[in-house]
Amino acid sequence: MAITLGFLLIFSEILVDIKQHPAFKGQKPDLERIINLHPDGWKALAVTTTDPNSQGYYDVIVSKIYQHVDGNMVSVVMTWSRDGIRRAGHPQELCYNASGATVTLPRHAFLLTGGKKQNVISFSARQGDIIQDVIYWRVTGGKHDSSLNENYHLTHRFHDVARMLMDDIPDNLMVRVSSWRRDTDPPSTAHIDYIKAYLQSVSPSTRLFLTGVGNY
16 A cells, blocks of 8 residues: 555656646735835844855745844845745755754744734754854745644645645745844844734734734
């Protein structure tokens, strides 16, 4: 049975690869405009960062560094893919591992914003004596992706293949926010403070797009 399922999976993948265009026909989001929005007390710095390991993997990737009046800085990265199954936002801890950082075990956490829970993945990445505290999440097909960092079971894979064969391919958004500290400092909350204030400051439609969670 395992061999049969394996052949079926391979055959399905071949059929999917024949498709030249993903099914998502909506407008490409203006991530540049969205990332340029920021809450009071924060200003954009001229320096921006882009993860070189992400180039070519997404249809759109934007990044920005913001600094608070108290001196704390955060990095904000947003990516978008028209094909949210074959080119979904991958686990962000892999990017840090690839750059040589030592990454803590990612854990599921949540932010409480406007009375709503926003599920996120949280981890820290060390390079030398500098540590980045990171949170990120994904939104697939306009809905919060609860499968982040979970084991990818065969049943889930067949479900994805079935959606692709039916031309039911969702888009994918990833949002990552991080802040820096020295290894002798306590864990930073600047990135958490920023994203909470940010989500409260944007319009309801933008917030829904960014989180997949409505009715704030």
